[in-house]
Amino acid sequence: MQASPVPPSRNKLFVKLAAVVVVAAIAVGGFLSLSSTKSAPDVTFVDLQGTRIALSSLRGKVVMVNFWATSCTTCVKEMPQMIDTYERYNARGLDFVAVAMSYDPPNYVLNFTETRKLPFTVALDPQDTLAKAFGDVKLTPTTFLIDKKGKIIKRYVGEPDFAALHQLLEVALAG
Known part of the structure; x- marks a missing residue:
């Protein structure tokens, strides 16, 4: 039995969501590095x-x-x-x-x-x-x-x- 392929629209949504998460993580990391001094x-x-x-x-x-x-x-x-x-x-x-x-x-x-x-x-x-x-x-x-x-x-x-x-x-x- 084969798994059904993921529809292309779902792949695009996943890629966009992953990109948003990565950008948000970079922004938070950048803010924290600027706002905290050691x-x-x-x-x-x-x-x-x-x-x-x-x-x-x-x-x-x-x-x-x-x-x-x-x-x-x-x-x-x-x-x-x-x-x-x-x-x-x-x-x-x-x-x-x-x-x-x-x-x-x-x-x-x-x-x-x-x-x-x-x-x-x-x-x-x-x-x-x-x-x-x-x-x-x-x-x-x-x-x-x-x-x-x-x-x-x-x-x-x-x-x-x-x-x-x-x-x-x-x-x-x-x-």
């Missing part, structure tokens, strides 16, 4: 001079935390724009910490920092402690934008759209 982890950075900087001590400022590596071509490519962004907004309350990945040899990081004259804090993460605290960062570059209250506003994986980032910074620094 607190930045309570971490302490150690810069190249050995100075300890607690992220909590930067409250009241907008902070960018950029995970990068000297072996990452996108990281190297975006660094001049990161420097420009820092210099453009630092006087208005932006702070910036560039966190070198654990696999990046410290002497490479130091050389890169000195030859490129990086104007912001550069920290090492030899045990992956910082990367794990920020959600187990593995891909570089990954940049977090944190508001004055310590909430993560945005996470960028890969090079950010700097025009959009600057618009977001304008809003965050004004708030």
Whole structure:
């Protein structure tokens, strides 16, 4: 005995219903991701001079935390724009910490920092402690934008759209 085939009109109805459900799920997910902000982890950075900087001590400022590596071509490519962004907004309350990945040899990081004259804090993460605290960062570059209250506003994986980032910074620094 064979099952009777589903009429074509019923198939079309099912496809349309499935599409509506998918679109609704995406819309709800997008709304929730915009409406909920996650607190930045309570971490302490150690810069190249050995100075300890607690992220909590930067409250009241907008902070960018950029995970990068000297072996990452996108990281190297975006660094001049990161420097420009820092210099453009630092006087208005932006702070910036560039966190070198654990696999990046410290002497490479130091050389890169000195030859490129990086104007912001550069920290090492030899045990992956910082990367794990920020959600187990593995891909570089990954940049977090944190508001004055310590909430993560945005996470960028890969090079950010700097025009959009600057618009977001304008809003965050004004708030």
